[in-house]
Structure formats: C-alpha cells, structure tokens
Amino acid sequence: MVASIEDVARRAGVSIATVSRALRGLPDVAAGTRDRVLTAATELNYVASPFAARLASGRTAxxxxxxxxxxxxxxxxxxxxxxxxxxxxxxxxxxxxxxxxxxxxxxxxxxxxxxxxxxxxxxxxxxxxxxxxxxxxxxxxxxxxxxxxxxxxxxxxDDVAAAQSAVTHLTGLGHRRIGLIGGDTDDPMRFTPPLHRRDGYRQSLADADIDFDPALERLGYFTVEGGQAATRYFLDLPERPTALFAESDEMAYGALREIHRSGLQAGVDIAVMGFDDQPYAELMDLSTVRQPxxxxxxxxxxxxxxxxxxxxxxxxxxxxxxxxxxxxxxxxxxxxx
The missing domain is CATH 3.40.50.2300 (Response regulator)
Structure with missing residues (x-):
C-alpha cells in the first residue's frame, strides 16, 4: 500500500500542513520537526504527489x-x-x-x-x-x-530577408521569369510566412529591375499537391518561368514531381528553390533556405x-x-x- 501524507503526519506526530512545509524545505519549520518528518517519510517510502506540490506552490508547472x-x-x-x-x-x-x-x-x-x-x-x-x-x-x-x-x-x-536571398540567387543566375509558389495569403488564421516571403520575393525582383507579373504568382497552400498544381499551371503558360521559388519545401517537392512528370529536369530545364531545409530536401537535391x-x-x-x-x-x-x-x-x- 502506498503511504499518504496523512500517514507521514501520524508517524511524525505533526499536522499535514507541517509535513507539507517540511518536505518543501520552507523556513518556518523547526529543525527537529523537519528531521522527524523526513525520517517518517523515509521509513514509509513516501513520495510526494507532483500535482499536490504544484498546488501548494501556486504553480501549475x-x-x-x-x-x-x-x-x-x-x-x-x-x-x-x-x-x-x-x-x-x-x-x-x-x-x-x-x-x-x-x-x-x-x-x-x-x-x-x-x-x-x-x-x-x-x-x-x-x-x-x-x-x-x-x-x-x-x-x-x-x-x-x-x-x-x-x-x-x-x-x-527574418522571412523577408530570407526569401530575398533565395530569389536574388536565382536572379544572379540570370533568371528573369521566376514563378512564386506561395502559401495562402488570405488564410483567416493569418499565418505570417506567406505574407513576408512574398514581400521578399517581390523586393528581390524590384532590386533586379524585373517587372512584377501577377501571372507568375500561384498559391500552393503549403502542400505537395498544391505545389504540383501550381507548377502545372506555370508549365502551361505560353512563356513558362525558368525558375520557381516555393515558400516551403513541401510545395517545392510538388514542383519537382510535376517537372519530372512533364519530362523536364529540375536544375536544367527549370530551377527550383524551396524554403525550410526539411529532412527530405537533401535526398531530393533541393536547393532551399535553411531555417533553424x-x-x-x-x-x-x-x-x-x-x-x-x-x-x-x-x-x-x-x-x-x-x-x-x-x-x-x-x-x-x-x-x-
């Protein structure tokens, strides 16, 4: 049978409140009383309830x-x-x-x-x-x-600066038509990265004197399927992008899948950049932004x-x-x- 705090109080000849104060090391317990309580607790193999200790301390832990x-x-x-x-x-x-x-x-x-x-x-x-x-x-x-x-x-x-670094790398390689596969900017939960990473993408284009083209932005909803659908849209354009920047690696995975399905090769026919550096990014040879x-x-x-x-x-x-x-x-x- 598991000993209770009442058992310790009876063995030590003190009140339950005194046992609680002694076991918590509070200063308002006489040394002799504390020794009796500790001895009784040891003899009974008493283990204080973590929940009770939390209540006594006023903390929920x-x-x-x-x-x-x-x-x-x-x-x-x-x-x-x-x-x-x-x-x-x-x-x-x-x-x-x-x-x-x-x-x-x-x-x-x-x-x-x-x-x-x-x-x-x-x-x-x-x-x-x-x-x-x-x-x-x-x-x-x-x-x-x-x-x-x-x-x-x-x-x-800094999502803005991180996205800028990714897209600036693409413009530095000579890409002028860069598609954005973004998260849901109208998400009622107002999740922050889609807005900031889009801002970084647009700022990088402006820095490279590339005119903004709304046809080169497509939502991928942070899913592989969304990234694949967005890439299918880009590949069907009369003048397809030469590079894609996906705001997450999941969407970049979808882009890689659709590029392969279309008989093209990522990094040769169209460049793909992700964001996160998830565990599978290295396996899929995906360039990306690593965030800690x-x-x-x-x-x-x-x-x-x-x-x-x-x-x-x-x-x-x-x-x-x-x-x-x-x-x-x-x-x-x-x-x-």
Missing part, C-alpha cells in the same frame, strides 16, 4: 502552446522541440490547436488556459490588439515564435522559463531575438539561363 495548425512540418517541429525542453525541465505542455477561424475566435473569447498555465507560447500568428490584450489579461509571461511585439519575448527569423526551427523554439522556451522563475517585472535582455537563415544550394538550381 504547465506551459500553454498555441498553434494555428498541427499538420504542417513547421508546427510539428515547434511542438516537438518545446515539449522536449519542458520535459527536461520537469514541466508539462498544454497544446491548443486553433485549426480554424472559428476555433481561434472561441479560444481568445474564452481563454481556456486561464489559471491552468504558468506561461504561454504563441507560434506564428498575426495577433490583433484584442488578442494581445486577452493574453496580457492572463497575467502570465508570454513568448512569441515568428512574430514580434514590444513587451513580449520573441524568437524568429528547433533553435527558435528552444530559444524562446528557455527564456520564457527564466522569466517565470525570475522577478515578475524583470524582462530578460534582448526580448526579441532574430536567428539567421542559410542558403543551401543543391542540384535543383545548378544551371543558369
């Missing part, structure tokens, strides 16, 4: 993570990295997958994590002022991944935990951290024009 989707590579990497760091720190993860505009509205209206978490992480959502106010009203530290806001911890990359997803998630998580452990009014230095990306060149962009 839980961090909330809010994501717009769970079925995309980026968010799967974020969830895995955050959960691993929290597990290492002995904390729990409470995941909120918004999933839709309706789910998002319900979450920020009801704030179901209220009193259930010690801190909150929000991944890649463009938040409205009212949503920031709802988070602030929790009176818990908040960390942002992929977005910045004064007064909040954040970690991310796990490092971003780890950075903001560790700083959030430090803020929770420190004074409530002390925001760690450098609350907004921008991590570098890297252009990784492979066979899919080998040839120029």
């Amino acid at each position: 839980t961090i909330g993570l809010v994501v717009p989707f769970v079925n995309r590579w980026f968010f799967a990497e974020v969830i895995d990295s955050v959960e691993a760091e929290l597990r290492r720190a002995g904390l729990d993860l409470l995941l909120y997958n918004l999933g839709s505009e309706e789910g998002r509205k319900r979450f920020f209206d009801e704030m179901p994590m209220r009193k259930r978490v010690d801190g909150v992480l929000v991944a890649s959502l463009v938040l409205e002022d009212a949503e920031f106010e709802a988070l602030t009203a929790l009176n818990r530290p908040v960390g942002l991944l992929g977005i910045q806001r004064d007064g909040f911890l954040s970690a991310g990359i 997803v796990s490092v971003q998630a780890l950075d903001v998580t560790t700083r959030l935990l430090a803020l929770i452990a420190g004074p409530d009014d002390e925001l760690p230095r450098e609350p907004a951290v921008v991590l570098p990306t890297e252009l990784v060149l492979r066979a899919s962009t080998e040839g120029g024009v």
Whole structure:
C-alpha cells in the first residue's frame, strides 16, 4: 500500500500542513520537526504527489502552446522541440490547436488556459490588439515564435530577408521569369510566412529591375499537391518561368514531381528553390533556405522559463531575438539561363 501524507503526519506526530512545509524545505519549520518528518517519510517510502506540490506552490508547472495548425512540418517541429525542453525541465505542455477561424475566435473569447498555465507560447500568428490584450489579461509571461511585439519575448527569423536571398540567387543566375509558389495569403488564421516571403520575393525582383507579373504568382497552400498544381499551371503558360521559388519545401517537392512528370529536369530545364531545409530536401537535391526551427523554439522556451522563475517585472535582455537563415544550394538550381 502506498503511504499518504496523512500517514507521514501520524508517524511524525505533526499536522499535514507541517509535513507539507517540511518536505518543501520552507523556513518556518523547526529543525527537529523537519528531521522527524523526513525520517517518517523515509521509513514509509513516501513520495510526494507532483500535482499536490504544484498546488501548494501556486504553480501549475504547465506551459500553454498555441498553434494555428498541427499538420504542417513547421508546427510539428515547434511542438516537438518545446515539449522536449519542458520535459527536461520537469514541466508539462498544454497544446491548443486553433485549426480554424472559428476555433481561434472561441479560444481568445474564452481563454481556456486561464489559471491552468504558468506561461504561454504563441507560434506564428498575426495577433490583433484584442488578442494581445486577452493574453496580457492572463497575467502570465508570454513568448512569441515568428512574430514580434514590444513587451513580449520573441524568437524568429527574418522571412523577408530570407526569401530575398533565395530569389536574388536565382536572379544572379540570370533568371528573369521566376514563378512564386506561395502559401495562402488570405488564410483567416493569418499565418505570417506567406505574407513576408512574398514581400521578399517581390523586393528581390524590384532590386533586379524585373517587372512584377501577377501571372507568375500561384498559391500552393503549403502542400505537395498544391505545389504540383501550381507548377502545372506555370508549365502551361505560353512563356513558362525558368525558375520557381516555393515558400516551403513541401510545395517545392510538388514542383519537382510535376517537372519530372512533364519530362523536364529540375536544375536544367527549370530551377527550383524551396524554403525550410526539411529532412527530405537533401535526398531530393533541393536547393532551399535553411531555417533553424528547433533553435527558435528552444530559444524562446528557455527564456520564457527564466522569466517565470525570475522577478515578475524583470524582462530578460534582448526580448526579441532574430536567428539567421542559410542558403543551401543543391542540384535543383545548378544551371543558369
């Protein structure tokens, strides 16, 4: 039979409250009393309930993570990295997958994590002022991944600059007709990368004195199938692009599949550039932008935990951290024009 805190209290001849204070090492317990409690706990093989300890300390030992989707590579990497760091720190993860505009509205209206978490992480959502106010009203530290806001911890990359570097490489190879396979810029979840990476693409074209052509932009919805459909559209144009920039590796995989299906060769007949450097990118010889997803998630998580452990009014230095990306060149962009 597992010993309870009541058993320890009876063995030591003290109250349950005294046992709780003694086992937590609080200073208002006499040394002799603490020794009796520790001896009784050892003799009974008593193990304190983590849940009870959390309640006693006023902490939940839980961090909330809010994501717009769970079925995309980026968010799967974020969830895995955050959960691993929290597990290492002995904390729990409470995941909120918004999933839709309706789910998002319900979450920020009801704030179901209220009193259930010690801190909150929000991944890649463009938040409205009212949503920031709802988070602030929790009176818990908040960390942002992929977005910045004064007064909040954040970690991310510069999506605009990263996309510019990718497209500038293509223009440097002599490409003038460069198609963009983008995410859903009208997504009601207002996921940030599609907007910023499109801006980087357009800025790079302007820097190279290439006129903007709306016919060379097509949505791929961050899926392999969407990337394949967008590429089919580009290949059917009277004057097809000589290069494609996909805002994610999934869409670039679809582009590579359609190019092969059409009897063409990526890197020879048409260049393809992705974004992320997912595990299969190297296998498929895909040039891409490498972004450190796990490092971003780890950075903001560790700083959030430090803020929770420190004074409530002390925001760690450098609350907004921008991590570098890297252009990784492979066979899919080998040839120029």
